[in-house]
Amino acid sequence: MAIEVEENRRDFLILATSAFGVAGVAAAAWPFIRSWSPSADVLAQATSEVDISPLQPGQMITVPWQGKPVFVLRRTPEMIASAQKGDSESLPDPAKDADRVKRPELLVLLAVCTHLGCVPQPIGTGDYGGFLCPCHGSHYDTSGRIRKGPAPKNLEVPHYDFKDANTLVIGKALA
């Protein structure tokens, strides 16, 4: 009887010590794991400013934002019309063109394919008059919506604003 009690006590001590050890290691691992997350200087590259005045209709530039490419396209009336026509067609990731632009003539897109992150080629390379991702053949239309290929989602529209009529600010400054 006494031996049994002793064994219970020993089991408990072993269990408690192991649990304490595991919790301790887990807690100590946290700083190591967190050290891989974006550091303060990476987070500080929050916004990019772009002068859009030189852009002619149909012209597109690629600007870096947080190390990623952003397409800024001044759309022609035909491109806008084609994008709006797409609203009523069946889309893999339905979205209205009007909800994807702040000014109809200016399309701002995160140029990162939603499939596996390649940069699509410039306007006019894909079917639907839009962008073709060369890696696995995704076609995006003149609103940056996915129309064909393996990508599951539309090209993301990053947060952006206009500082003045000709200055585009991509991203949100951290408070």
Place this chain on the structure above:
Amino acid sequence: MSTIMEWIDKRLPVTELIKSQATEYPTPKNLNYWWNFGSLALTVLIIMIATGLFLAMHYKPDAALAFKSVEHIMRDVNFGWLLRYMHANGATFFFIFVYIHILRGMYYGSYRAPREILWWIGVVIFFMLMGTAFMGYVLPWGQMSYWGAAVITNLMSAIPVVGNDLVIWIWGGFSVADPTLNRFFVLHFLLPLLVFGVVFVHLWALHAVHSNNPVGIDAHDDKDNLPFHPYYTIKDLYGVGVFLIFYCYFVFFAPNAFLEADNYIPANPMQTPAHIVPEWYFLPFYAILRSIDFLGSFSKLAGVIAMVFSIAILFILPFLDRSPVRSFRYRPLSKQLFWIFVANAFVLGWVGYNPPDASLFSGAIPLILIGRTSTAIYFGYFVILWLVTALDIEKPRPVPKCL
């Protein structure tokens, strides 16, 4: 001399270890040349660690300096070109040897009891090797390095809920960039050293259960076995000699045969090359990834799962094969399945090499259909092998009683 050895042996029994595990270690007498590829893989691992260590003394893991430092190795460092070409082509030979080594095991049933743990450790080494090669290829920071890294790390984003945060964590930013390169360098340095350690666990497991052999029956007595030395030391060395001939041919006369021209263009995060291809040794798995494209928004995750599973399935192979006989030499159906599997792996590689929207006979057969069929055949091998053996459909031929 012998008194010194005695002194040491009393404290650390070296002689006894060498005798029992190397020189007098009993080895089946009928091993054929497919059994050379284990020692060949170890030879390449040692070459990789040696050349890698000396490359690391000149290489700079910094996004602004990495590409230049590799060119510096190529042009300025004494014999830098040799170190780099030995390292880059060594990776190719490493994979050739490991693939043959694995297929050898699959053909002669080396994964069967009692060698399951030995087999599993091998699969773990293979995973580590793939990780190492992938991260090594990122280091020169050319266009293929960069976009290969982007596509492969993006695979992680397919994981539900945590995927996107996981990718940002791996990158240490919002795209593949300097922090990514720096940590990949450290891991590329560390992993092969871990592999080296795991190889010894692999050998420990081997020496506990001993080598399988082409006949696939247990080797029993002295009539079935030979001492490892000199019989297999000399045979393994002969293999190394043959390997070095081929290796030197590539290192000295065709050093860029397996490298991509685009990787001599510095990484540009703003532009993806028109056609990105992984290194040849990842092509079959890349083809499997791309072949799952018919499940709508679920395709991406399914493709990733299929790709990981295509290797992880090797873990359960020991339980899928139910035949009473190990070696395919006496298993007519399994043997045919095996060769279909091998041929199919080449088809998958070819599909993975070509652009996804390519086709055969000017559009008559889209490549994607071939890719899907080959993917089905790849997994079909494991399912059919299981059915054929579990349902006793295969009638094995008689197996010899001794070697």
